[in-house]
Amino acid sequence: MRVLKFGGSSLASVERFLEVAGIVKQQLSAEPVGLVLSAPQGVTNLLVELTDLAFLGTDYLPLLQQWQQRLETLQSEAKDKLLAADNEALTLVREQQFAQLSAQLQGVALLQYCPDHIKARILGLGEQFSVALMTGLLKKLQIDTIALDSVACVKSQGDYLNAVADIPASEAALGAAIAKQQAQVYVMAGFVSSNSNGELCLLGRNGSDYSAAIVAASIRASVCEIWTDVDGVYSADPRQVKQAQLIDHLSYDEAMELSYFGAKVLHPKTIGPLARYQIPCYIKNTLNPSAPGTCIDANNNGDSLVKGISSLEHLALITVSGPGLKGVVGMASRVFATMAREQVSVSLITQSSSEFSISFCVAQLDLNVAKKALETEFELELQGKLLRPLAIQSDMAIVSLVGDGMRQHRGVAAKFFASLSQARVNIVAIAQDSSERSISAVVEQKSCRNAVKVCHENFFSHVPSIDVFLVGCGVVGSELLAQFERQQQFLQQRNVRLTVYGIANSKALLQDAQGINLASWQQRMDGQKQQFSLEALSQFVQDNHLTNPVLIDCTSAEAVAMQYADFLAAGFHVVTPNKKANTASLDYYRQLRLVAQQHRRRFLYETTVGAGLPVIDFLQGLLNAGDELMAFEGILSGSLSYMFGELEQGVALSEVTAKAKAMGFTEPDPRDDLSGMDVARKLLILARESGLQLDLSDVTVESVLPNDFAPGASVADFMAQLPELNSWFADKVAAAKSEGKVLRYIGEIANGQCKVSVKALDLNHPLAKVKDGENALAIHTRYYQPIPFVLRGYGAGAAVTAAGVFGDVMRTLGWQQEM
Structure with a gap:
């Protein structure tokens, strides 16, 4: 005999009852079936709530009517699927249950006391209705069906609400009942049993699985099938882990461990009786009966490290x-x-x-x-x-x-x-x-x-996740989102899941628990009312159980940069091209690294110096190997590299500035580049990375423009006044040319001092040839001496900078976090 058990989700409606009947009919060709049923979905919960209300002296009558209506609806929908006699029998069962339940609830309410044996009788009513309904449906299909009384046939020991199987006694009772009445299908209620005194006992909440195992063990069934609403046992709860995988095989020991520690598909006590008599068990899906399900048996193939x-x-x-x-x-x-x-x-x-x-x-x-x-x-x-x-x-x-x-x-x-x-x-x-x-x-x-x-x-x-929150969706931020979108297939092929969950600008924050569609994020930003904040992002991460959140700051805002330590402490990695944090006070510089280390988060800022050039990574590698920075010189501004190259060709200062601004080479306010402070910040970052204890005020800065030019002017007014300096700067270019030299804006570190300035270089100087937006860095160390290590490449433009940020983002993958 085969034992099949169907849970409440498989019996949620008459349609589901008929599907179960169809599955049973398909399995009759080989051997008879012992059919164990739970209560219809939700019915036992109603009985629990009714008992609690009566115990508390609260009005339970509306809920009692709801319980009665639930059963009446099921019978009404099944009426045409039942023989007249079976429909009458079902009506009698339902009326008797209602009378019994009403009387017992009234007694509980009057006494405000509910002993366990009464509670057991109340909670076990739902399964008995399922048996009566299913027996009628199977008879209508001309299947020889008999309903067995589980209270008489399934024996147990212990308390009334959480009894333990008595297999020898159940074997005798079931054997006698089956021998007395031959049939194709024996329908039984799950969850209920009786003790040695014949009193009704429950087998623990959700104990119908256990009932099926007891029946299977008692009759030495060929197989026990547990039918539910999922395809089998999964490697994790699929409601919590979307990538949970179906397990095709488990040993009895593995199944017991999983069920005991919370696997929702199996009742913890189910496996014991089956393992004792080596009865294979299958977990199957009523909604997908063709799925193979999960097999649980004595075989231990050890094919997987962890099941x-x-x-x-x-x-x-x-x-x-x-x-x-x-x-x-x-x-x-x-x-x-x-x-x-x-x-x-x-x-x-x-x-x-x-x-x-x-x-x-x-x-x-x-x-x-x-x-x-x-x-x-x-x-x-x-x-x-x-x-x-x-x-x-x-x-x-x-x-x-x-x-x-x-x-x-x-x-x-x-x-x-x-x-x-x-x-x-x-x-x-x-x-x-x-x-x-x-x-x-x-x-x-x-x-x-x-x-x-x-x-x-x-x-x-083996698909690590990167959970992205981007603040600053201007030129670089927008390009970065476009790169994320283009690279999705590439990342998936390499088993990396990168999802953008949040995008913020100065006005609003857009968040989506399913991940933001990067093809339409601009349209969705309109109308967002929530503001960017650590609290908003942290709450989102907590609510959605994100495990690898990454804050990407593509702004130049000091206010955002000064929150990095808080974000790191809250569990975010921080990736940024924003130079403000690393050039703030030395105390804050040290705090960022300490907090990142304490909270095992990564603070990555490769693009703060050389955009897409791996300057920071290279320098850190040398220092880790015991090298020491001796001196440095370089062109650190892609925008000034481009502008000085154009100035060398005779283009006017105002013209090349407007052109560079339009191309996105400069900051929105070109004075941020022309003042030299951007280069000074980059130079300070390099100096601090090499171990120098300097502040921004220690860097000597020579501006490209006179210090007293257009003070307090708006960007538009500044650009309008800039032609006044065309001839002044053209004279400087001409003076350098007359000496066989070219002007370049250079950052230098020497003797523990930092300086940025306009320098006239000989034509044979390596940096004299650097223009058109390139960066070039000459790093003199004890290992690279007297010939320096030179890095050269484009350091301006949104695509290059965004690509560098993308590279840093990839370094937040879980397997790299110990680095």
């Missing part, structure tokens, strides 16, 4: 500690005997090697009972200071890796803990059994989902 990642939430961690534990026999047994007496389930146990403390997890709902019981049990030890006061950490969760293959592979634990670190999750406690089949970590509840997500990325999908 799944599960989590058990809403826990509390209790720690019993003190000198009274060390070397004292029986203390641990007293702790757990106390929990057993109070019927408090312990999820995880860990003990220090010094025997100084024992920590264990219990359900958050059981915390008060557990705490009170322990304080009573150890009252004398607590008073005598042999034990410290109980340490309790609430709102905890357990994240577990499960897989038989873990035993044959080294480094699993290291990768697990590295993943938790990457997710910025603090590990409170660790446990691993001697079989090495699972390893668990206790973490804060609020961090649980992030922990599961990153672990799944590293063990299964």
